Amino acid sequence: MNVKIKVNNINQKADSGETILSALKRIGINIPTLCNMEDLSPTGACRLCVVEDAITGELITSCSTPVRDKLEILTHSPKVIEARKTIVELLLTNHPENCLYCDKSGNCELQRLAEELNIREKTFYGDKPDYKTDRSSPGIVRDMSKCILCGRCVRICEEVLEISAIDLINRGKKTRIETVFQKGLYYSDCIHCGLCISACPTGAILEKSNLNELINRLGKEDKKKSIFVSSISIAYLAQRNNIRKYEDCRNYIVGALHDAGFDNVYTSAILNDYFTSEACNKIENNLKKDKTTIITDCPAVKKYLRNQDAELFEKLIDIPNPMQLTGDLFNKVIDFENDCMVSTVPCIAHKYEAIRSENTIKGVPKFEFVLTSNELDKMLHALGLSLPYTKKETPDKPSNSDSSSGVFFETKHGITEAIIRELSFRKGIVNKLNRIIEIKTDKDFIEYEFNLGKTKHTVACIYGVNNIKKYRSKILKSKYLFVELRSFEFGCIDGCGQTKTSEKEQQKKIRKIISDFDEKNNNNTAGKNPYIKGIYRLKQSEK
The missing domain is CATH 3.40.950.10 (Fe-only Hydrogenase (Larger Subunit); Chain L, domain 3)
Incomplete structure (x- = not known):
């Protein structure tokens, strides 16, 4: 460890080339993320992992920013907590409110973050997308109305499997994750392994079940x-x-x-x-x-x-x-x-x-x-x-x-x-x-x-x-x-x-x-x- 940094006013050491998030995890500081996943390339898409540069006051994404010598950061300053809370509130703006009936309830990362940040009511309101649920696969159900566009499913399919059965399409608020020609998973190159299910932080991709x-x-x-x-x-x-x-x-x-x-x-x-x-x-x-x-x-x-x-x-x-x-x-x-x-x-x-x-x-x-x-x-x-x-x-x-x-x-x-x-x-x-x-x-x-x-x-x-x-x-x-x-x-x-x-x-x-x-x-x-x-x-x- 050859890089000296200061975290929450305490001197720490980090490895050259590693990200701020990696260094903080090793120190034992928990930083919330939604788009970050081990073994996948960092994108900084969700922005939940932001920390404050104690010198400039800027918010920087810890998952995609490498450590540098004499870096000083604050991980839970009022500015950081407010930013994280606002991000989760914005994600909840057009998210379905049927958590009680969602298969991911109790194991949903978005739900857990809302609880950790003490979000108890809606602050922002917006139109909820009306996407058709993809049930074409015999083992996987995709409900894009619950998707938060973290991109983990896309990256795990592309980087780990090298299949690329799904990808991000469109731009702006019309952005969503789809298969080629939007024909459904069954008709794509999907091999139905289920890795996208394990990667999804919400209930957007779930196992199809006929247990009842x-x-x-x-x-x-x-x-x-x-x-x-x-x-x-x-x-x-x-x-x-x-x-x-x-x-x-x-x-x-x-x-x-x-x-x-x-x-x-x-x-x-x-x-x-x-x-x-x-x-x-x-x-x-x-x-x-x-x-x-x-x-x-x-x-x-x-x-x-x-x-x-x-x-x-x-x-x-x-x-x-x-x-x-x-x-x-x-x-x-x-x-x-x-x-x-x-x-x-x-x-x-x-x-x-x-x-x-x-x-x-x-x-x-x-x-x-x-x-x-x-x-x-x-x-x-x-x-x-x-x-x-x-x-x-x-x-x-x-x-x-x-x-x-x-x-x-x-x-x-x-x-x-x-x-x-x-x-x-x-x-x-x-x-x-x-x-x-x-x-x-x-x-x-x-x-x-x-x-x-x-x-x-x-x-x-x-x-x-x-x-x-x-x-x-x-x-x-x-x-x-x-x-x-x-x-x-x-x-x-x-x-x-x-x-x-x-x-x-x-x-x-x-x-x-x-x-x-x-x-x-x-x-x-x-x-x-x-x-x-x-x-x-x-x-x-x-x-």
Whole structure:
């Protein structure tokens, strides 16, 4: 720290080149912002972060102004507080007043700032915009009447994902955020990852939910109801409810969902085991062809490749996604045309995946309801079912013998881990280490070498859509056995269908819960799952 500054008449030190806001955060001074977000470029659009230059008396934006030697600032002078209060009052001028019914109520940054600044009545009045709500996406709702034009959603889509599905259009008071040709998110380049939802400080961009419809359906006995619970959703609820063991939380959730009115409760791990087995079959067939195969179960990545990179899309392994694989595994216990099917997932992109033609029967989605981990949590609370105060029950057959690799599958490099384990298991190779790839790595590109018999193979894992672009030429030029692609840095753990209170700490807890389950589970590869063995025996007998 080589820059000397004075903050509120106290001498402090800062790093050369860092912003005033960054320096103040490190010191421990809270400065309100709406447009600023970590890892995004500063714009100073909202002006809430202003501080006063003690020498000139000018108000300067702390998020976009770098520190300089002998800088003297006041962070909460009467002039600063009045400016911040006026800005929030102006934002509230044309903001909808239905906070009680807004899904963001209690978690809205604008609402919180109004409370902190003690704004209790309207000072300014203006016309409220009458924008049409965009409901075209199966997982995201955009209500631009609640937009404060902070630009965070635009920047996260452009700078983090490098997709640019939305942007600012028009000028002055007609400025708003729209898709290309204003056709709606579904018809844009949006990959439905949900990052814009996590970035939005108000209720302008929200997850589309039909939770109330499902809760009403549970009270009726018109259809048999089955639900598939994601392993990440289980681990997510475990860390939220301070349940240390994955298997304990899973059994609490199964018991709760049976009480809620579901006839059958399954976990998605068995679908992941089946996906792994099918992937290994394809990889074994491709060994002699010496060509790179791309593997992913991520709907966001698939949409990106399908729309924007035909060359990489051609390398995508031809395996049905886990949702499609329910047909082979559950056709004897579920009537897919008449039963009510529900899936819980950590990522909003799966809501888009559920309506694709390959996941429909006669044009109707196989899964009538797709809930995120947050919605599952809300549903249990709405029905008075609080974990861990519910009875414990094991998942219904054939989902009661899931392997730990099926659970680990949805985490960072989980597909790679599961496939290498299964390929080694088929060759009779016993790995000395339970973890083939260290779970704690934070790299966005991983190369790993392993021996399969006498042959050495290299695989790669890439995380983040922007990194797929970054390493595209490497994928095409290098000879990998396969490449795993995911849209988020930590796999499905980063899914935007889960509240991110303290993101890094939350990721750490979820990974530990799953890792602990894997370390003590002998049933640690897809080939050891008795139901997967049974499927292949049945297929063999039908030939």
